[in-house]
Amino acid sequence: MDFALNEEQRMWRKAVHDFVAQEVQPYAAEFSEHGELNWPALRKMGPMGILGITAPEAYGGSGVDAICAAIAIEELGWADGGTALTVAAHTGLGCAPIANFGSEAQKQKYLPRAVSGGSRLAALALTEPGAGSDLQGVRTRAELDGGTWVINGSKAWITNAGDADYILTLAVTRPGGDSDAMSMLIVPTDTPGLHVAPHEKKMGLGSCHSNAVTYENVRVPAENLLGDQGRGLQQTLRTLDGGRISIAAISVGIAQAAMETAVRYAKERQTFGTPIAEHQAIQWMLADAATEIHAARLMVYHTAWLKDQGLPFTKQGAMAKLFASEMGERVTRNAIQIHGGYGYSREYPVERMYRDARLMSIGEGTSEVQRMVIARKLLAEIAS
Numbered sequence: 001m002d003f004a005l006n007e008e009q010r011m012w013r014k015a016v017h018d019f020v021a022q023e024v025q026p027y028a029a030e031f032s033e034h035g036e037l038n039w040p041a042l043r044k045m046g047p048m049g050i051l052g053i054t055a056p057e058a059y060g061g062s063g064v065d066a067i068c069a070a071i072a073i074e075e076l077g078w079a080d081g082g083t084a085l086t087v088a089a090h091t092g093l094g095c096a097p098i099a100n101f102g103s104e105a106q107k108q109k110y111l112p113r114a115v116s117g118g119s120r121l122a123a124l125a126l127t128e129p130g131a132g133s134d135l136q137g138v139r140t141r142a143e144l145d146g147g148t149w150v151i152n153g154s155k156a157w158i159t160n161a162g163d164a165d166y167i168l169t170l171a172v173t174r175p176g177g178d179s180d181a182m183s184m185l186i187v188p189t190d191t192p193g194l195h196v197a198p199h200e201k202k203m204g205l206g207s208c209h210s211n212a213v214t215y216e217n218v219r220v221p222a223e224n225l226l227g228d229q230g231r232g233l234q235q236t237l238r239t240l241d242g243g244r245i246s247i248a249a250i251s252v253g254i255a256q257a258a259m260e261t262a263v264r265y266a267k268e269r270q271t272f273g274t275p276i277a278e279h280q281a282i283q284w285m286l287a288d289a290a291t292e293i294h295a296a297r298l299m300v301y302h303t304a305w306l307k308d309q310g311l312p313f314t315k316q317g318a319m320a321k322l323f324a325s326e327m328g329e330r331v332t333r334n335a336i337q338i339h340g341g342y343g344y345s346r347e348y349p350v351e352r353m354y355r356d357a358r359l360m361s362i363g364e365g366t367s368e369v370q371r372m373v374i375a376r377k378l379l380a381e382i383a384s
Contacts, residue, residue, distance in 0.1 A: 003298075005067070012068045013075065019048060020079035025257075028080035032206035032352055035199065037163060038083050039119070046117015050076075050087060054096040054242075059111035061099070066242075066304035070249045074300070077253020081356030082207030084253060085363075086121070088246035089159035089208075090114070094122025097168055097184060097239050101227035106186065110166060120165035120189075125155040125213055126236060133369045135170070135182075135233060140215060142171035142185055144222065149173075149185055151193075151218040161211040162196045164189050169215070170232050180230035185220055193218040204355030241314050242307065243364045244321035248300045251321075251328035251360045252293060258335035258353045259289040265339055265348075276338070285334040292331065296324035315377035322370035325360035332357045 005013065023041040031038045045051045053069040055061025064072075069091070076084035095114050098106055114122045131137030140153025151171055161167055166188045173183040187194060197212040227235060263286060266277035276282050299320040306313035332354040336343035343350050361367045 005071075009065075009068055009071065012064065013071045015048070016050065016072050016075045017078075019044070019050075020075050024076065024079035024083050028083070028207065029346075029349060029352060032080070032082055032204075032356075033346075035206045035209075037086060037209065038080070038207055041083065042086070042121075043117045043119075045087065046115060051090060051117055052095070052111075052115030054091045055099050055111050055115050059099070059107050060115045061095075061111065062115075066245065066307040067301055070245055070300050070304045073246045073249040074253040074256075074297075077250035078257045079253075080207055081250060081254050081353065082205040084250045085205055085208040085359075086160060088243070088250060089123065090121045092243045092246045093124035093239060094160065094164065094166075094168060096242060097124065097226060097235055098186070100238070101184070101231070101235050103223075105223070106226070110186065114165060118165075121160045121163050122166060122168075123158055123160040123164040124168045124170075124239070125158045125161065125187075126170050127155060127157050129154060129156045129212075133365055135236060136177065138170055138172060138182060140169065140171045142169075142173050142183065144173075145219075147222045148219045149222060149224065151185065151187065151215040151220070153215050155213040155215075157200065157210045158213050159208060159210050161189075161213050162199055162209050167194075167213065168226065170236055173229055173232070179233050182232035182236075183229050184226040184232045184235050186224040186226060187215075187218060187220055191218050191220060203358060204352065205359055240364060241317050244317040244370075245300060245303050245307070247360050247364050248296065248303070248317075248320040248324035251324040251357060252296050252300060254353050254357045254360075255289065255293050255296070255324075255328045255331040258332045258350055258357075259286065259293060261348075261350055261353075262286065262289070262335040262338040265342075269340075282338055285338060289331045289334060292327040296320070296327050299323055315374055318365075318370040318373040318377075321365070322361075322367055322374070325357075326367060328357040328360055329354075 049062030052061030053064050057063035073088050142149045142151045169185050169187050174181045193216040195214045199209045266282050269276050303313050303316040303320045335350040342348050
């Protein structure tokens with residue numbers, strides 16, 4: 001078993017880290033505080049290939065493997081959780097379904113512009129006010145009227161919706177509620193009848209926008225159907241499997257940044273005449289952080305490796321997302337504890353990191369849903 005990154009992966013990690021250390025991390029607090037996307041950095045990510053990590057080179061993407069994609073998202077998480085989530089949603093949710101399921105015409109039309117680093121992103125609309133993890137509860141409907149799909153319904157908490165060029169939309173296209181009842185449709189955001197609400201006010205991740213979206217007789221051409229009719233649920237589940245790798249990678253990145261910040265502070269801060277880094281209670285928190293980050297990173301890379309090999313990774317993705325997201329919350333919590341009262345102040349970055357990490361055990365399937373996925377796979381694998 002070889003646990004070492006290859007030369008290409010090491011070079012990619014250094015390139016992304018150097019970029020985010022210069023263009024993202026120094027401005028993370030400012031953009032988060034003002035609730036703004038870091039557009040200067042996002043535009044530069046196009047030419048670097050970061051916005052195209054899930055798109056083939058033939059359509060302007062970087063064509064990197066799944067491990068390199070996870071590395072990029074992890075490094076972005078290290079620099080700023082909000083920017084990382086913006087990019088993860090754009091690449092893994094907005095671009096990947098078109099790359100994986102789209103027609104040649106759809107790939108040519110949408111992917112080159114999406115990965116270029118222009119002024120717009122891509123989004124995927126699944127969640128509804130009454131249907132989060134329960135995809136069978138989706139109520140948004142699309143009916144075929146001649147050569148046009150007519151969409152009516154509403155979505156909630158859609159990342160990048162207000163900054164997107166198009167929104168992939170999961171809708172019911174057949175009655176009955178069976179597994180073939182839903183389809184995905186590509187909805188350009190300038191389509192009449194599509195309304196994107198103002199950005200939600202969130203606990204953290206200020207440099208990432210989420211919006212409610214409503215569809216009032218939104219009409220898109222029949223050719224905007226993604227793949228075959230009735231395959232929307234299967235497309236969604238496959239997309240979310242990949243998305244869990246990204247959420248886990250963000251969690252690892254945020255935790256890594258919090259640990260590094262806590263180590264530096266512990267070396268500088270003195271109590272009772274010695275640096276607090278010499279106190280056993282502090283050392284144990286740091287040791288736990290390093291151990292859990294290492295374990296989570298291995299889980300992320302292993303899941304990405306399985307994806308690259310074309311092997312099943314649903315259970316491993318759920319396990320990585322579950323462990324990494326809950327680990328990220330523990331590590332950032334303890335980083336605040338190490339800082340003491342200063343950690344509770346916005347003058348120090350660990351406070352923001354804690355708020356950013358909190359979403360990771362909720363978004364793209366709560367921890368409870370991940371445990372359901374893992375348990376079902378486990379029960380099916382082990383014979384009675």
